Amino acid sequence: MEDEVIKKFLYINRKAPYGTVYALESLEVVLIGAAFDQDVSLAFIDDGVYQLKKNQKTSVDSGIGMKDFSKTYRALEGYDVEKLYVDKKSMEERGLSVDDLLVDVEVLDEAQMTEMMEQQDVVLSF
Amino acid sequence: MKFGILVNEGPYQHQASDSAYQFTKAALEKGHEIFRVFFYHDGVYNASRLLVPPQDDRHIANRWSALAKEYKLDLVVCIAAAQRRGMLDENEAKRQGKDAHNIVDGFHISGLGQLIEAGIQSERLVVFGD
Numbered sequence: 496m497e498d499e500v501i502k503k504f505l506y507i508n509r510k511a512p513y514g515t516v517y518a519l520e521s522l523e524v525v526l527i528g529a530a531f532d533q534d535v536s537l538a539f540i541d542d543g544v545y546q547l548k549k550n551q552k553t554s555v556d557s558g559i560g561m562k563d564f565s566k567t568y569r570a571l572e573g574y575d576v577e578k579l580y581v582d583k584k585s586m587e588e589r590g591l592s593v594d595d596l597l598v599d600v601e602v603l604d605e606a607q608m609t610e611m612m613e614q615q616d617v618v619l620s621f
Numbered sequence: 622m623k624f625g626i627l628v629n630e631g632p633y634q635h636q637a638s639d640s641a642y643q644f645t646k647a648a649l650e651k652g653h654e655i656f657r658v659f660f661y662h663d664g665v666y667n668a669s670r671l672l673v674p675p676q677d678d679r680h681i682a683n684r685w686s687a688l689a690k691e692y693k694l695d696l697v698v699c700i701a702a703a704q705r706r707g708m709l710d711e712n713e714a715k716r717q718g719k720d721a722h723n724i725v726d727g728f729h730i731s732g733l734g735q736l737i738e739a740g741i742q743s744e745r746l747v748v749f750g751d
Contacts, residue, residue, distance in 0.1 A: 500741050517751075520662055523701055527733035531741065617740040619627070620748055621662075 502616040503534045508543035509620065512565065513553060518546045519564050521621035526567070529574035536578040536615070537571075538608065539600070544586045547579075547596040568598050582608055623654045625743030627736065629750030631663035632681035633674065638667055641749035642684060649692050657695040657739040658685075660728070662750070665703045668696070668728040682725045689727035696728040697735045 506525055512518040528535060539547055546565070553563040571577070579600040586592070586602065593602060603611060612618065626645055630637035645655055660667055672682045689696050698708060703724075704717075710730045714722035724730065740746045 502741055504737075504740060516662060520702060524661075524733050524736060528737045530734070531737045533737070533741065617746050618748075619740070619746070620750065621629070 501532065501534055503536070503614060504528060505536045505538060505612060505615040505618045507538045507540060507618065507620040508546055509541045511542040512546045512548075512551070513559060513561055514542075517621040518543070521619075522564060522567055524619065524621075525571070525576060526574065529571075529576055535576045536580060536611070537576065538580045538582070538611070540582040540585050540608070542585075542589075544581055544589060544591060544596075547581070547598060547600065548591070549595055549597045565597060571598070580608065580611060622648075623656050623742070623744045624648055625656045625739030625746040626658040627739075627746060627748045627750070628658060628660045628664035628667060629662045629748065631666040632669075632672065634663070635751065637749040637751065638664065638681060639679075641747075642681070642688070644747065644749070645694075646688060649688070649694075655692070655694055656743045657697055657735065659736045659739055660696070660698045661702050661733075661736065663706070664750075665698050665706055665708045668698045668703075668708060668724050670723045670725040686725050686727035694727070698724065698728050698730045699736070700730045700732055703730055 506521055508521055510517045547568060551563050551565045552558045553561045579598060580603050581600045583602050583604045626641055628641040632638045667681055669682055674680055685696060688694055709719055709722045710724040711722045
């Protein structure tokens with residue numbers, strides 16, 4: 496904004512979407528951050544992979560009475576947030592595959608995830 | 622070194638809140654610069670004017686407040702996180718039609734853009750959280 500600095504921002508999401516508020520508030524940072532034209536990536540690790548699960552039903556009628564914010568992940572593309580990485584082991588341990596996820600992601604193994612993280616300037620872990 | 626600090630957990634509940642303070646204080650005493658301290662998630666409660674800890678315990682909000690005064694620190698509470706948790710400054714209380722406000726001196730409320738800016742402007746952004 497103030498100058499031309501472009502940094503590589505990585506948001507690491509490690510928590511399930513509704514048990515705590517971290518996932519929702521992480522997404523809020525990503526959306527605001529998109530206005531700053533930085534180089535943004537998102538990683539989903541551990542229970543964080545559940546944030547991307549298709550068919551989340553959370554309304555008062557059919558679920559836990561919380562706002563389903565999962566559709567927002569599909570809107571990220573419109574904010575030029577296109578680099579979404581999922582940890583392979585975390586996904587498989589939870590019996591999920593990329594077909595269960597509501598957005599296109601790149602699946603990384605541990606070594607690839609490490610390499611990607613090493614390239615970042617700012618790492619925000621939620 | 623120019624640091625940005627992110628505090629993601631509430632006072633007395635979690636070590637993150639104490640560690641962030643200790644780190645910030647130590648960095649300042651060593652002559653480093655703190656670009657901004659940003660309070661997010663339950664971290665916003667660190668700014669409560671209404672904390673009443675036992676007298677023989679540390680006062681987390683006042684401690685930040687004093688540090689801010691001494692070093693002209695920029696302590697920013699996220700407005701979105703603060704509003705949903707009932708943390709309001711005088712202006713916000715007025716705007717939302719509430720009968721009280723509870724942000725201690727030295728902190729101010731602002732948007733998440735301030736966190737991103739801290740990431741851009743600082744050489745290191747240090748996250749204190751769970």
